[in-house]
Amino acid sequence: MARMSCLEKSVSYVILCAVGILLFAPFVYMISIALASDSTTVKVAFTLIPREFAISNFTNVFTDYHLGTYLKNSIIITVWTVIGSVASASFVSYGFSRLRAKGSGLLFVALLSTMMLPGEVTMVPQFIIYRELGWVNTFLPLIVPSFFAGAYNVFLIRQFIMSIPKSLDEAAMIDGMGHLGIYSKIILPMTYPILSAIAIFSFSYNWGNFMGPLIYINDPEKTPLALGVQLISTASGGQMPPWNMVMVASLFLTIPMILVYMLGQRFVYEANINGGSSGIK
Incomplete structure (x- = not known):
């Protein structure tokens, strides 16, 4: 049995390594193209190891293709949406998990049912609303909705909060603490993993x-990075796209997401475990 177990483990490692190499190969090729020279790009003679290295691509993309502007806009939008998503979802989740009112269960089910609506259904009505508000070609349509608590975020945080004993709330109430104090001083510190x-x-x-900026942003000076990569690919005006510059911009788009997930994957795992195991109560 021990030999069989060792054999099975070895086969599993071999399969995982093969799949890992297969999935990682496009990323390696992206780096190779990003380091390729302009002459290699014009000939489309890309190889796994570039024949002519051009480290200057990582500076030229800022000076010639406005990557710095795209990065700045993406940082502004992303920071505010992260703040809005976490703050609003945690506040609403506390209400659903700790405050009991007539019809609250039905309201929670109605909230979850919004997850079943395809984004294409609400795309046109949302655009009309934002156009009437004068928000088109601003960051507001991309930022403001995050301050209204997404249904999936509320579900995850609510399930996590419901696993916290209510005896802590009752002890705090005996000491004269209200719901706002319980939320800020007891619940928030304990929900750090799920909020992360x-x-x-x-x-x-x-x-x-990509889709949101494509719909609402018209000014290149307000373009975020995801849409900026597409603009860089069309910068040559119908000629051969500067694929090396496109790949450099794509690296700036990809690497932050990889790093953030690598550093916080244990929080994602805890969120799935706690959110999926608690059930809807």
């Missing part, structure tokens, strides 16, 4: 969000 996971989810979505 929500922040990671929000960062990943908004850092790579």
Whole structure:
């Protein structure tokens, strides 16, 4: 049995390594193209190890293709959406998990049912509303919705809060603490893992969000990085796209998401375990 177990483990490691190499290969090729020279790009003679290295691509993309502006806009949008997602979802989740009112269960089910609506259904009505508000070509349509508590975030945090004993709340109430104090001084510190996971989810979505800026942003000076990569690919005006510069910009789009997930993957795991095991109560 021990030999069989060792054999099975070895086979599993071999399969995982093969799959890992297969999934990592496009990223390696992206780095190779990002380091390729302009002459290699024009000939489309890309190889795994570039024949002509051009480290200057990582500076030229800032001076010639406005990557710094795209990065700044993405940082502004992402930071505010992460703050809005975490703050609003945690506050609403506390209400659903600790405050009992007539119809609260039905309201929570209605909130969850919004997750079933495809984004294409609400795309046009949302655009009309934001246009009437004068928000088109601003960051507001990309930031403000995050301050209204996404249903999935509320569900995860609510399930996490419901696993916290209510005896802590009762002890705090005996000491004269109200709901706002319980929320800020007891619940928030204990929900740090799930809030970190929500922040990671929000960062990943908004850092790579392409469709939202494509719909609402018209000014290149307000373009975030995800849409900026597409603008760089069309900068040559119908000629051969500068693929080396596109890949450099793509690295700036990809690496932050990889690093954030690597550093916070344990919070994502805890969120899935606690959110999935508690059930809807």
